[in-house]
Amino acid sequence: MLNIKNLQVGLEEEDKQILKGVDLNIGEGEVHAIMGPNGSGKSTMSYVLAGKGGYEVTGGTATLNEVDLLEMEPEERAAAGLFLAFQYPVEIPGVGNMTFLRTAVNAQRKARGEDDLSAGEFLKVVRAKAKALKIDADMLKRPVNVGFSGGEKKRNEILQMAMLEPKMCVLDETDSGLDVDAMKLVAEGVNALRDGKRSFLVITHYQRLLDHIKPDVVHIMADGKIIKSGGPELALEVENNGYADLLAEVA
Amino acid sequence: MAMNNLKFDASDALLAAFDVPNGAKWAMEARGFAATNLRRMGAPVKRDEYWKYTNPTGLTALPTPKAALFINDETPMFDGVDRVKLVFVDGVFDAAQSDDLALDGVELETLEDALRKDIHWAKDLFGVLEANGQNPVERPLAALNTAVATQGLVIRATGKTDKPIAIRYIHSADTSDAMVHHVVKVDAGANLTVLESGPGAARFNSVMEADVLDGAAFHHVRTQGRDHERRTATHMFGRLGADSIFRSFTMTVNGVLTRNESILEFTGDNAKATVGGASAGDGNGFHHDDTVFVTHDSLNCESRQVFKKVLRNGATGVFQGKILVKEGAQKTDGYQISQGLLLDDNSNFLAKPELEIYADDVACSHGSTVGAIDDDALFYLTSRGVPKSQAQDMLVLAFLGEAIDEIDDSALSEGIHIRLAEWMERRHG
Ligand SMILES: Nc1ncnc2c1ncn2[C@@H]1O[C@H](COP(=O)(O)OP(=O)(O)OP(=O)(O)O)[C@@H](O)[C@H]1O
Ligand SMILES: [Mg+2]
Numbered sequence: 001m002l003n004i005k006n007l008q009v010g011l012e013e014e015d016k017q018i019l020k021g022v023d024l025n026i027g028e029g030e031v032h033a034i035m036g037p038n039g040s041g042k043s044t045m046s047y048v049l050a051g052k053g054g055y056e057v058t059g060g061t062a063t064l065n066e067v068d069l070l071e072m073e074p075e076e077r078a079a080a081g082l083f084l085a086f087q088y089p090v091e092i093p094g095v096g097n098m099t100f101l102r103t104a105v106n107a108q109r110k111a112r113g114e115d116d117l118s119a120g121e122f123l124k125v126v127r128a129k130a131k132a133l134k135i136d137a138d139m140l141k142r143p144v145n146v147g148f149s150g151g152e153k154k155r156n157e158i159l160q161m162a163m164l165e166p167k168m169c170v171l172d173e174t175d176s177g178l179d180v181d182a183m184k185l186v187a188e189g190v191n192a193l194r195d196g197k198r199s200f201l202v203i204t205h206y207q208r209l210l211d212h213i214k215p216d217v218v219h220i221m222a223d224g225k226i227i228k229s230g231g232p233e234l235a236l237e238v239e240n241n242g243y244a245d246l247l248a249e250v251a
Numbered sequence: 252m253a254m255n256n257l258k259f260d261a262s263d264a265l266l267a268a269f270d271v272p273n274g275a276k277w278a279m280e281a282r283g284f285a286a287t288n289l290r291r292m293g294a295p296v297k298r299d300e301y302w303k304y305t306n307p308t309g310l311t312a313l314p315t316p317k318a319a320l321f322i323n324d325e326t327p328m329f330d331g332v333d334r335v336k337l338v339f340v341d342g343v344f345d346a347a348q349s350d351d352l353a354l355d356g357v358e359l360e361t362l363e364d365a366l367r368k369d370i371h372w373a374k375d376l377f378g379v380l381e382a383n384g385q386n387p388v389e390r391p392l393a394a395l396n397t398a399v400a401t402q403g404l405v406i407r408a409t410g411k412t413d414k415p416i417a418i419r420y421i422h423s424a425d426t427s428d429a430m431v432h433h434v435v436k437v438d439a440g441a442n443l444t445v446l447e448s449g450p451g452a453a454r455f456n457s458v459m460e461a462d463v464l465d466g467a468a469f470h471h472v473r474t475q476g477r478d479h480e481r482r483t484a485t486h487m488f489g490r491l492g493a494d495s496i497f498r499s500f501t502m503t504v505n506g507v508l509t510r511n512e513s514i515l516e517f518t519g520d521n522a523k524a525t526v527g528g529a530s531a532g533d534g535n536g537f538h539h540d541d542t543v544f545v546t547h548d549s550l551n552c553e554s555r556q557v558f559k560k561v562l563r564n565g566a567t568g569v570f571q572g573k574i575l576v577k578e579g580a581q582k583t584d585g586y587q588i589s590q591g592l593l594l595d596d597n598s599n600f601l602a603k604p605e606l607e608i609y610a611d612d613v614a615c616s617h618g619s620t621v622g623a624i625d626d627d628a629l630f631y632l633t634s635r636g637v638p639k640s641q642a643q644d645m646l647v648l649a650f651l652g653e654a655i656d657e658i659d660d661s662a663l664s665e666g667i668h669i670r671l672a673e674w675m676e677r678r679h680g
Pocket of ligand 1: 037
């Protein structure tokens with residue numbers, strides 16, 4: 001599904017290398033988790049995959065189902081099936097949440113050669129999915145993320161993901177800012193999307209989310225590289241001992 | 252000195268360029284007064300402080316600069332609204348295309364007819380609010396209008412009205428030089444909505460004098476069409492009585508030169524006024540200027556100025572806004588915001604916000620910003636699959652929406668929203 005080879009990324013504006021050769025292969029239907037110290041490059045990797053400006057890819061490749069991601073515009077990557085749940089979802093005053101969602105869903109359908117969802121159909125689907133995430137109708141009417149609490153913003157990300165039905169979901173610290181119950185809701189939302197084909201990359205600092213969303217593989221990123229990969233037990237190790245031992249191993 | 256002569260030669264030439272028919276004594280006096288005033292002031296020139304950001308030459312030059320007709324396949328604005336439709340072609344009232352001059356709660360006639368009547372309530376307003384508005388800043392184009400205009404409407408709301416009066420301006424001759432003057436009186440406790448749409452003429456000079464008496468409400472929504480070559484100068488003079496409400500909103504799209512002035516004066520306590528504008532300029536040489544002057548001379552009044560301009564491909568947007576709070580006008584709440592959104596490096600937004608306050612117990616604020624599209628917002632939208640051009644339009648509309656929302660009628664504001672959205676969408680082909 002997602003194949004990243006020796007990905008090297010720096011900043012466009014200044015001479016700073018952030019990703020220093022990342023390798024990652026996520027197969028169809030798999031769930032991978034990435035953990036790692038603050039500033040190790042996890043969000044940068046997710047942004048570069050989604051096509052955010054300001055970064056310069058200085059080496060390596062990233063493909064989604066054999067298609068080169070790095071050559072595409074952000075909207076083309078989305079239409080190809082990539083979705084990024086932002087660590088910090090953006091507030092957009094003046095753009096209604098509902099209008100935004102519908103525009104996005106229909107734009108992707110159009111890019112794939114499908115017909116628009118009618119307003120009625122769309123409303124029905126969105127209401128059902130919002131309800132499962134305990135997002136009330138009032139929040140849907142408000143401008144995108146404006147005045148949403150931290151947890152509400154994260155749930156809104158999962159709602160968008162549920163509506164867009166991507167193939168490859170990247171979740172950047174979707175658990176941070178969530179209370180215990182909301183974390184369960186979000187995890188249920190994610191698990192509901194697991195169908196054996198859809199793949200997930202879950203960036204997190206905490207083992208707790210991984211109790212709910214069971215990963216197949218856990219990676220540790222440090223200083224712009226994956227320094228270790230293993231099974232779910234790796235997350236437990238980090239939870240108990242921190243990164244010191246792992247960092248010492250590779251040093 | 253040579254420069255000064257130019258100013259006065261130009262005002263004389265303009266006065267001579269229009270035929271003024273005879274009218275009632277009061278009308279001739281008002282015209283004479285305005286003409287004298289104009290001769291004293293001279294025509295505006297580029298060098299004038301008040302025209303620092305907008306070159307008035309196209310508004311004063313003779314012969315009238317040509318403006319090619321613009322082929323516009325949009326349905327006319329406000330066509331879907333239940334209204335009394337009144338049509339002016341190149342600034343001349345066209346009875347055949349208009350509805351009857353009749354509406355419950357309103358006395359309605361043409362300016363031409365009113366100016367011929369020896370006794371008319373318009374005597375106390377025609378040229379009067381315009382003359383009041385000449386101080387402390389001169390507005391020669393408005394004086395010119397009073398001196399020579401014979402076309403327009405005289406509207407008096409005497410009670411509750413349930414339909415707007417919709418004035419539609421059609422531009423049909425490429426050298427038409429229109430002078431339109433409306434006189435509006437909203438009696439105590441009455442309400443009135445006036446809509447204006449269309450480009451009007453090759454060159455269009457309009458004045459509206461609106462006297463909003465105690466407890467009355469006046470709403471004004473105007474759209475200025477996309478004609479690329481038209482030149483427009485408008486003046487809205489509003490006088491607000493106690494507990495009255497005044498709202499005026501203008502949407503401007505393109506046009507080589509547009510200057511919209513709003514001059515409001517609070518004369519009674521507890522009144523509220525809003526002047527808003529959303530403009531979009533897409534193309535080299537398109538220039539629009541909103542100039543607003545609000546005078547607070549009473550207690551506990553609230554004024555808002557909300558202007559948003561989105562500019563690209565060489566367009567220029569100007570805002571000059573002033574709040575003057577006179578001595579003793581306590582509890583004044585004055586607000587002013589002007590914002591420019593530049594979609595490229597070739598466009599310009601120039602703003603001159605001013606506050607002048609002589610009372611101590613007031614809350615006034617003003618702000619002006621200029622910026623580009625927010626990259627983070629754009630990335631967020633595109634990362635969900637919205638194509639970049641469409642995402643940009645969404646953000647532009649959201650930006651303009653904050654001004655459009657000043658219209659206190661959701662059907663009208665929705666109409667403006669849709670119009671702008673369609674315009675942007677069509678541009679992408
Ligand atoms: N646009 C930028 N400008 C300057 N520095 C940047 C930029 N983007 C990333 N960085 C730097 O790159 C490094 C990696 O940042 P990144 O956000 O990817 O880390 P992270 O692993 O997601 O951290 P966290 O766990 O705190 O979210 C940091 O040192 C960060 O300051
Ligand atoms: Mg991060």
